[in-house]
Amino acid sequence: MVRVKICGLTRLEDALLAEALGAYALGFVLAPGSRRRLAPEAARGISRALGPFVVRVGVFRDQPPGEVLRLMEEARLQVAQLHGAEPPEWAEAIGRFFPVIKAFSLDGPARPEWAGYPAWALLLDSPSPGSGKPYPRAWAEPLLGTGKRVILAGGITPENAPEALALRPYAIDLASGVEEAVGVKSRARLEALFARVRAFMMGA
Numbered sequence: 001m002v003r004v005k006i007c008g009l010t011r012l013e014d015a016l017l018a019e020a021l022g023a024y025a026l027g028f029v030l031a032p033g034s035r036r037r038l039a040p041e042a043a044r045g046i047s048r049a050l051g052p053f054v055v056r057v058g059v060f061r062d063q064p065p066g067e068v069l070r071l072m073e074e075a076r077l078q079v080a081q082l083h084g085a086e087p088p089e090w091a092e093a094i095g096r097f098f099p100v101i102k103a104f105s106l107d108g109p110a111r112p113e114w115a116g117y118p119a120w121a122l123l124l125d126s127p128s129p130g131s132g133k134p135y136p137r138a139w140a141e142p143l144l145g146t147g148k149r150v151i152l153a154g155g156i157t158p159e160n161a162p163e164a165l166a167l168r169p170y171a172i173d174l175a176s177g178v179e180e181a182v183g184v185k186s187r188a189r190l191e192a193l194f195a196r197v198r199a200f201m202m203g204a
């Protein structure tokens with residue numbers, strides 16, 4: 001089973017297309033400073049138009065639990081992804097209401113101690129989230145096989161996705177690799193990605 005999260009959605013048409021192609025989760029950036037940032041009401045409009053069986057993920061960075069919980073409710077989202085230096089206590093406070101994904105930026109091999117962070121899954125990303133910059137996928141290995149769910153992100157594209165899939169992560173996550181402009185997904189690139197994922201599954 002390979003789960004695909006398409007992140008940084010800003011348009012309803014792109015979210016509906018990603019859902020139709022088989023995305024398991026869709027990410028909406030509510031963190032300040034991102035060129036993909038959506039207002040909560042815009043994310044709510046997209047979330048309300050999607051089917052019931054695709055997971056809506058809110059993406060945050062260094063925003064305190066009260067702000068995250070308010071935005072999650074306002075935007076009608078279901079999972080909180082924390083992309084900053086959030087202390088475990090923040091994740092525990094948010095985790096009382098929503099499943100939490102904790103993102104870590106890799107500038108070298110993943111640290112085994114991250115497995116102790118109170119999150120439902122760990123997302124291993126490049127140092128600059130949303131940049132389309134990859135890293136050596138072997139850097140994820142210290143956390144694979146620990147029993148912790150690992151989501152691989154950071155510069156994944158339809159072309160290099162098999163390298164990430166071969167590590168059999170809990171999921172893969174993409175923003176830039178399926179875009180024609182920042183925040184604007186490409187139909188052709190989304191279709192190419194899901195074709196590569198299906199081909200990998202058939203051959204796995």
Ligand SMILES: O=C(O)c1ccccc1NCC(=O)[C@H](O)[C@H](O)COP(=O)(O)O
Binds near residue numbers: 027035037129133
């Ligand atoms: O996508 C952004 O603009 C972003 C900004 C700030 C924090 C997180 C952000 N994205 C979160 C994601 O989960 C991205 O999909 C992930 O960083 C991978 O991005 P990419 O390398 O562009 O595929």
